[in-house]
Amino acid sequence: MSNVGGMRIGELAKRAGTTTRALRYYEARGLLPAQRDGNGHRTYDESDLRLLRQIRTLQDFGFGLEETRPFVECLRAGHPAGDSCPASLAVYRAKLDELDGLIGQLRSVREQVAAQLARAEEARAALAAGAEVPGGPEPVCEMTHGGVFE
Amino acid sequence: MSNVGGMRIGELAKRAGTTTRALRYYEARGLLPAQRDGNGHRTYDESDLRLLRQIRTLQDFGFGLEETRPFVECLRAGHPAGDSCPASLAVYRAKLDELDGLIGQLRSVREQVAAQLARAEEARAALAAGAEVPGGPEPVCEMTHGGVFE
DNA sequence: CGTTGCCTTGACGCCGGCGTCAATGTCTAA
DNA sequence: TTAGACATTGACGCCGGCGTCAAGGCAACG
Numbered sequence: 001m002s003n004v005g006g007m008r009i010g011e012l013a014k015r016a017g018t019t020t021r022a023l024r025y026y027e028a029r030g031l032l033p034a035q036r037d038g039n040g041h042r043t044y045d046e047s048d049l050r051l052l053r054q055i056r057t058l059q060d061f062g063f064g065l066e067e068t069r070p071f072v073e074c075l076r077a078g079h080p081a082g083d084s085c086p087a088s089l090a091v092y093r094a095k096l097d098e099l100d101g102l103i104g105q106l107r108s109v110r111e112q113v114a115a116q117l118a119r120a121e122e123a124r125a126a127l128a129a130g131a132e133v134p135g136g137p138e139p140v141c142e143m144t145h146g147g148v149f150e
Numbered sequence: 151m152s153n154v155g156g157m158r159i160g161e162l163a164k165r166a167g168t169t170t171r172a173l174r175y176y177e178a179r180g181l182l183p184a185q186r187d188g189n190g191h192r193t194y195d196e197s198d199l200r201l202l203r204q205i206r207t208l209q210d211f212g213f214g215l216e217e218t219r220p221f222v223e224c225l226r227a228g229h230p231a232g233d234s235c236p237a238s239l240a241v242y243r244a245k246l247d248e249l250d251g252l253i254g255q256l257r258s259v260r261e262q263v264a265a266q267l268a269r270a271e272e273a274r275a276a277l278a279a280g281a282e283v284p285g286g287p288e289p290v291c292e293m294t295h296g297g298v299f300e
Numbered sequence: 301c302g303t304t305g306c307c308t309t310g311a312c313g314c315c316g317g318c319g320t321c322a323a324t325g326t327c328t329a330a
Numbered sequence: 331t332t333a334g335a336c337a338t339t340g341a342c343g344c345c346g347g348c349g350t351c352a353a354g355g356c357a358a359c360g
Contacts, residue, residue, distance in 0.1 A: 083267075089270055096260065102256060103256050106249055109212055112211065306356090313350080322341090
């Protein structure tokens with residue numbers, strides 16, 4: 001059943017498009033344990049590659065490492081896909097909620113910043129117009145005039 | 151011109167809704183320098199409060215400390231508002247771009263996660279339907295059945 | 301026999317914005 | 331006098347996901 005194609009950490013890293021440092025980190029976190037050969041070198045097989053790819057995919061989507069754990073365990077349990085298990089689906093849903101909340105916040109902030117910008121630009125336009133009027137307000141500082149007083 | 155109402159760090163922090171630690175941090179960053187009294191205690195006046203409020207407002211909007219600097223310097227230069235200066239407007243615009251990019255990314259991720267979730271749910275529905283058929287696929291593991299094999 | 305190349309563990313660095321001690325000083329009220 | 335409430339500087343901790351360096355081991359190749 002399990003593939004015999006043992007590879008070492010460098011090769012696995014390359015094939016998954018990541019680094020050996022990351023792999024050791026995953027192992028330290030208990031996310032991707034490795035077999036060892038006679039020299040103490042980590043040994044991985046094809047199924048490890050699948051687990052690792054699952055991790056990487058989720059990471060690229062912005063999932064935290066802990067959030068990938070259910071997917072990895074699901075795969076290790078023999079399921080056809082990392083998201084074949086309820087726990088994985090729960091993570092999906094939680095992430096959707098999180099994203100919705102975040103997107104909402106960011107849009108709100110964006111609106112307010114845009115409003116501030118518009119207001120400030122208008123104020124500056126009003127100032128410029130006032131400057132054209134004889135007896136307009138005195139110049140405010142160097143930053144509004146390109147370092148004249150610098 | 152400058153207000154005589156000298157207060158110490160604790161009071162300023164309270165009035166601005168922040169902490170003394172933050173104020174010392176801002177000073178260390180050169181963002182909000184303070185006068186000292188005979189005992190080496192920091193002394194602030196009302197104008198410092200205005201600067202600090204500008205910083206806090208922007209921070210609440212998600213601006214980094216360095217991004218607040220133009221606003222603070224603008225105020226210190228005597229302008230009526232922190233965003234009366236071109237440099238501040240530039241920060242506004244940069245932030246808008248940043249937010250737009252971020253929001254776009256998050257929406258893209260949201261769509262893909264939603265699609266994955268839909269796909270996975272459909273797959274599970276198909277599995278369940280298959281189980282009802284005589285001679286359906288064998289049960290996959292404990293995670294799909296509530297810990298039967300646990 | 302030396303060099304290259306892969307592997308090992310351990311430990312510190314980074315980023316941002318402070319929180320949280322620790323040890324010490326100063327002023328004030330009872 | 332003593333306690334309490336304020337202040338000071340210095341320094342380490344945190345979070346996440348590694349990067350990067352250090353010091354060493356083992357194998358294969360020329």
